[in-house]
Amino acid sequence: MPSMPPSTTTLRLILGDQLNPLHSWFAEVRADVLYVFMEVRQETDYVLHHAQKIIAIFAGMRAMAHQLGQAGHRVHYLRIDDAANLQSIPANIDALLARYGASGFEYQEPDEYRLDAQLADYAAQLTVPGAMVGSEHFLTARDEAGRIFANRAQWLMEYFYRQMRLVHGVLVDAGGKPAGGQWNFDHDNRKPRRGAPPEPFDTRAQHDHAALWASIEAAGVASFGRPDSSRIAWPLDRAEALTHLDAFVQHGLPHFGDYQDAMHTGATRLFHSMLSFALNTKMLHPREVIAEAEDAWRAGHAPLHAVEGFIRQILGWREYVRGVYWANMPGYERHNVFGHDTPLPSWFWDGKTNMRCLRHAIGQSLDDAHAHHIQRLMIIGNFSLLAGLDPHALHEWYLGVYVDAVEWVEMPNTIGMSQFADGGLLATKPYVSSAAYIDRMSDYCKGCHYDKKARLGETACPFNALYWDFFERNANRLSGNQRLGMVYRNLFKMDETARAACGEQAASVRARLEQL
Incomplete structure (x- = not known):
């Protein structure tokens, strides 16, 4: 009996953030190429994700796979609840290489360090050729x-x-x-x-x-946020x-x-x-x-x-x-120049706080998996930095909660821009404010439980004392920053009693974060 010719099938992996039908891969239909999509627990579980983010990415992947199939391309799609799904990218690729007797493996340049390292290591140990191609997306090279x-x-x-x-x-x-x-x-x-x-x-x-x-x-995927799939309002x-x-x-x-x-x-x-x-x-x-x-x-x-x-x-x-x-990868996510280590309050997961600005910004995030950049930076991030919340925990919350959060863009925005945890590698100053800025740029202070003008007392807006105390506590590190000159001139004009009172109020706020 004549032997069968060796397979010339090449597996091409498409990740959930690589949904570009104009990539040069798809310029021609090739019988020797199989495009592989997979919904895996590896990607749903590395941080806790918002339900709508998981739905949107999977729905986008399914739409792309359907489009390729309609155009005549060969497609293998592994759904999250498929019995053959081994729930990790390398394990699934191993199984598919064996199933199709494939002669090669290709993937597009990943945008997250962990995936880049994982796929590079995986391709290097294959007994068939493995290669990475560009994603053809960005206007600049990585370096x-x-x-x-x-x-x-x-x-x-x-x-x-x-x-x-x-x-x-x-x-x-x-x-x-x-x-x-x-x-x-x-x-x-x-x-x-x-x-x-x-x-x-x-x-x-x-x-x-x-x-x-x-x-x-x-499939047992854990998530948070409002899972109402009818609210998925993103282009798929x-x-x-x-x-x-x-x-x-x-x-x-x-x-x-x-x-x-x-x-x-x-x-x-x-x-x-x-x-x-x-x-x-x-x-x-x-x-x-x-x-x-x-x-x-x-x-x-x-x-x-x-x-x-x-x-x-x-x-x-x-x-x-x-x-x-x-x-700055690997390791950028562990920057913590201020040594902040306070866990996120429970209201990051349910929005139940008396601070109207945070109740709205976090509540919107939990409802819609989205908040715009000022809500992320000057409400949620601002409070987190002033209150001394753990920047790595905040990074993981941002990465999980927002539908558009991919690590390459979210991590620098959180660790560098929002929390200044990298000490100024990304931004030239911490982006923090008292209640005055929030009131000027929003209607959040109207009807709030807290008094936007007060620094001291149980109903004083927590942002006010936290703001001055943050600069007091970090004067050695920040007072020489030219962009903060006015802040420190105003701080040093305060008498010692007022500054001490702000410190005591801020300490009280940080001690009762759960009750705010």
Whole structure:
């Protein structure tokens, strides 16, 4: 009996944040390639995730697999409750290599260090060829930011951002001069709250994934947050993401600048794009998002300050934090320059606190798996830093709770920007405030149990004493920071009695976090 020819099948792994149907892998249908998707406990369980995040990623994976199959590609999809699912990526690949007699294994460049290391080690020990290809998503290489700052004393996002504007020809003229005569219009995007905002737009797709959620539960996956699958309002394929992008540029971008830093209990979305899930799962390419925003300005549809501020978040901040991540891994997640070690209060898991700002921001996060960047930074992160919460525990909470949280972008934002736990590798100062800022930028203080103007007493806003005490306790480390000069001048103007009283009030607050 003649022997069978050796298999030429190559397995190509697609991860849950690699849902880009325009990747060059898919340019032609090949009979010798099998695309593999897998829903595994390895990925649901490495931190505790919000139920809606798990649903959204799995639903996006299923939509992508279906699209590839419809286009004629060979696809093998392992569902979370499949009896053949071994619940880890290496174990499943081993089984599939054997099942198909595959002659090779390929995967796209992972964006999380743990997966990058795991898959590199796995491919290295295979008896068949294993190879990694680029994800074809980012505007910079992993090490590009590191190379840009190699000979500079400090990393600064603003310098990086300007370099990216020039390299990619974004909002610059033929001579490399910035549109409008300046690089940054941030001042115009920090307008205080002015009553109730205009009615925000909302054109998000609505999905119901009750059956998917039932399979996730049946597989024993632990989660938190509101699991109502009918609330999954994120684009789950590229077509929906493009519709979402067009709607934002048409209806949201013109107002984005004015309300970029605003917060309001009656308008949780305001005019934010809500595109981060589609971007971070690669349904959209940052280049096309930037181009559509710039075109809106050139057509006179959106003001320059709004467009520049939006583009800075993608071309500047998003690429910059990725550079910080790869330059400092492994180990970045363990930075803790202030030595903070207080566990997260239980109300991080149910939103039940008398502080109206935190009740709303955390409650919204638990309900929708989303909060915009000022809620994350200046409400939840602000309190966490002032109260001395464990930055690693907070990192894991952020990574789990937000639908758009992928470690490469979430970790630097939490450890570096929000908690300043890296001592200034990412940001130039801690981003903290007293109640005055929260009141200026939101309606959170209205009707709150706590008095926004009081520093002392049981009903004094906890932010006030915590704010001054934070700078008092960390004067040796922070008083020389030029960006904090005014803070320390005001602190040192206080008499000793007032400063001591603030310290006592702050200690009392930290001792009763569960009761706040």
